[in-house]
Amino acid sequence: xxQEIILHYKSADGTVRTVDARVxxxxxxxxVQNDIDEVVAxxxxxxxxxxxxxxxxxxxxxxxxxPEDMELEMLEGVAAERREHSRLSCQLIVKPExxxxxxxxxxxx
Numbered sequence: 152x153x154q155e156i157i158l159h160y161k162s163a164d165g166t167v168r169t170v171d172a173r174v175x176x177x178x179x180x181x182x183v184q185n186d187i188d189e190v191v192a193x194x195x196x197x198x199x200x201x202x203x204x205x206x207x208x209x210x211x212x213x214x215x216x217x218p219e220d221m222e223l224e225m226l227e228g229v230a231a232e233r234r235e236h237s238r239l240s241c242q243l244i245v246k247p248e249x250x251x252x253x254x255x256x257x258x259x260x
Contacts, residue, residue, distance in 0.1 A: 156250035160187045163258035172245045178254055179203040179240035189256035196241035201225045205243075206255040207236040214248050231257030 158172040158181060170185040172178075182190035182203070191202035198221055207215075215238070218226070222242050226233055240254065 154247065156245065156247060158245070158249060159251070159253040160185075160189070161253050161255045162189050163256065167253070172249070174245050174247055176245050177241050178205065178243040178245060181245060182240060182254075182256075187256070189260070190240055191260040192241065194241075198222065198225060198239065198241060201229050201239060202260040203240040204229045204231060204257055204260060205238055205240045206234050206257065207238055208253065208255075209236070211249070211252045211254070212236040212238075214246065214252070215243055218242065229257070230259045 154174040155171045157169060159167050159169050161167045172181040177196060179190055179192050179196055183192050193202045194200035222239050225239060226237055
């Protein structure tokens with residue numbers, strides 16, 4: 152049986168949607184499966200489009216390794232403001248420690 156956690160997605164207008172997320176799925180896949188339209192995911196997680204850009208707070212960012220060079224390169228082309236903890240959600244794998252955390256989406260992809 153797959154373990155599930157609670158994950159919150161906060162849109163640029165402040166709306167928060169709470170969803171069940173399966174451990175092992177990507178944050179991007181979780182958004183797409185739960186109709187979080189702010190995560191476009193044009194390339195389906197192939198790390199070639201940057202349309203799954205999200206913002207993490209300090210505590211959430213600390214749960215993940217630093218982004219690798221390819222992700223950093225793709226983050227150079229994001230449509231919305233790039234922030235300190237901007238990440239591509241296709242590169243973030245849901246883990247038990249992420250339970251209850253919030254993923255913020257930018258106003259545009």
